[in-house]
Amino acid sequence: MSEAADKVVASGGGAFLNVFVLVKIWDSSLGWLLANFFMKLTFCGAAGTTTGSQHLLEVNGTKILLDCGLYQGRRHDAFEINKHFPYFDPKTIDAVVLSHAHIDHSGNLPNLTRSGFEGNIYATFATRDLCQIMLADSARIQMYDVQWLNKKKKKAGEPLVEPLYNEMDAERCMRQFVNVGYDRPLLIAPGVTLRFVDAGHILGSAQVVLDVEDVADGKKKRFVFSGDVGRGKNDILRDPQPVEDVDFVLMESTYGGREHELGTQADEKIAVILRRALERKGKVIIPAFAVERTQQVLYVLHQLFEEGAIPDVPVYVDSPLAVNATEIFRLHPECFNKEIYNFLFEKRDPFGFEGLTLVRSVTNSKALNRSQEQAIIISASGMCEAGRILHHLKNEIDNPKNTILFVGYCAQQTLGWKIREGHKKVKILGGEYDVKARIEIMDSFSGHADHSELLDYYHKMTGPKSRTWLVHGEEDRSVALQEALRKEHHGNVDIGVLGESVEF
Structure with missing residues (x-):
């Protein structure tokens, strides 16, 4: 695309973009092409598995990363997966929106900032406070793991490894956090307003609600990322709050097809x-x-x-x-x-x-x-x-x-x-x-809603829900939830595939 297409022209002074951008591109073999700034979602982690939550949303010429978690599993595999960002360049990310503080959702943030990301990290107040201690703790654990691993590598004559990040990287990362209270709308990108809604999963956990004025078609759209959904009737936390008038849903499926054997108060x-x-x-x-x-x-x-x-x-x-x-x-x-x-x-x-x-x-x-x-x-x-x-x-x-x-x-x-x-x-x-x-x-x-509770959460969410993508679940769990939602809902329900992108 030409340099002119790299910039989005906004009308003056409004909270949202009001202009439709249409770029003509000359291609010698295909002639004139028309290219729109479609919304695009790329599944960069927690697709086909429950760890390493990372989802890239591109809208109005900006790139917004939803979560930046650590993949957890076999030590060697996890290290290699977490070390690189194969689906995007951290320097090109404009903002991060963090659903909650669990390490599989937040734990790779210091690596992201260390790799060149300089934008804001939006989170609730409690999520920010928890990340302050959890990311430093994650850095210490990595240091210990690397010391142990390098002893074995040294004996075997293999190249030594470094941790993904250290405590100083974690501290520097915290400087990019911007605290946002529940139900306090905030403009975070051209034509994109963020609102956090309680997810009832852990302290500070939130559903990410993005209200978009899409320059590709001039329409207003509401995109919801569920984060991790709580069960409700928690001993400590409030229940997940339903979101209204939703057009697109990115939803977890950890316990799809599986019921918890007891109620939350047992x-x-x-x-x-x-x-x-x-x-x-x-x-x-x-x-x-x-x-x-x-x-x-x-x-x-x-x-x-x-x-x-x-x-x-x-x-x-x-x-x-x-x-x-x-x-x-x-x-x-x-x-x-x-x-x-x-x-x-x-x-x-x-x-x-x-x-x-x-x-x-x-x-x-x-x-x-x-x-x-x-x-x-x-x-x-x-x-x-x-x-x-x-x-x-x-x-x-x-x-x-x-x-x-x-x-x-x-x-x-x-x-x-x-x-x-x-x-x-x-x-x-x-x-x-x-x-x-x-x-x-x-x-x-468990802090995760089970199958019936996920269905209940989805049904309480109003609006057309014209497209839904399931993530954060092992394959069989996502399939089970997909089948149940398709039976009860007429919209498109798909399962996110690692590395794939969808336009909408």
């Missing part, structure tokens, strides 16, 4: 699991995401101890990130449901109780690993791919008295997934261990 089920586990005089190890899942488990444990539903045993949160995230939770009552909001303003701590110890230092974490006392230990990461949970599993997974309780989703091929799937032997920190501990799974704690 205190009696966890009480039974914990009583049974503690009767065996062993430890209860809970791999949990540092953000949202840990705080939700703490709140439920608080309630159970107050009711006398489970025996009094020490509870430890062994994750500096989870400890810091819990402090951030207390700063954002705007995200809480009415019960927790009132709880907080009654000067009670929803996430603290007698017998709870928050472990920050490495020394105290090592001491906890050596301890033989009965205890409930909550540690990150939830997928068991990094962090202190690996040391607890290494020490406790081969003891039949112990219980490992999963309270969240684990992507395929992660250590957590292998344990959940019933593998008898697993590799942890370079060693192989027999899985003899009792394995329990409570999907009721």
Whole structure:
């Protein structure tokens, strides 16, 4: 396209573009061609899988990246996938809009800025605060992983590798964040207005609503990126809020075709699991995401101890990130449901109780690993791919008295997934261990809507929804949700394919 086509001409002073741009291009073999600035969506990650969320929206001559997450899986594969941006040049991105702080949605932002992206990163206030600690933590984990990997490479005479980014890169990345409150419209690009709507998934999570005046046809259009959709009736958070008058939907499908076995409030089920586990005089190890899942488990444990539903045993949160995230939770009552909001303003701590110890230092974490006392230990990461949970599993997974309780989703091929799937032997920190501990799974704690809840979310969203694309799901999950939506909705429902682009 000519240099003249690289610029979009806007009429003066308005909040939206009012001019239709039509560019004539001379081509010696084809003659005169007419080229419009069509809206285009490219699936750059989390297509055919649940990690590495990245979607590029091109509209009115600008490029807006929706999320910039880390792919999580086999260490070598993940490193290679995350290192490069094969579907776009970071220098050409005009803005990033971040749905929430989970690392599979935010974790590659420092690499993006390090690679030349200089625009704004739009996020809710809570998402920005969580990213402040989570991206630095991600950098530290990468440094440790690279040190371990380079020891092996050095012995094998192989080239050494560098981490994707360091803590300084993470800090510099934070300078590009722009905070936006829920339901506060903001013009972020020519003819593109952003509004965040609560998604009810984790603290600060949002649906991304983009109101567009499309210069290609002069029409107003509403594009919604669901981010990750919460279940509703969460112990802590507000329910996902429905969006009206939607034309195009980019939607997650993590639990397509699958129902959670319990409602979101399943205190009696966890009480039974914990009583049974503690009767065996062993430890209860809970791999949990540092953000949202840990705080939700703490709140439920608080309630159970107050009711006398489970025996009094020490509870430890062994994750500096989870400890810091819990402090951030207390700063954002705007995200809480009415019960927790009132709880907080009654000067009670929803996430603290007698017998709870928050472990920050490495020394105290090592001491906890050596301890033989009965205890409930909550540690990150939830997928068991990094962090202190690996040391607890290494020490406790081969003891039949112990219980490992999963309270969240684990992507395929992660250590957590292998344990959940019933593998008898697993590799942890370079060693192989027999899985003899009792394995329990409570999907009721999942922050993701299940199949029925996703359908309910979609149906509450009004408007023509003339085109829908499903992402953030393993292939069979996306297909199951696609089939269900096609039966009940007359619009086009397609599954995003990694690297492909669609114009609309």
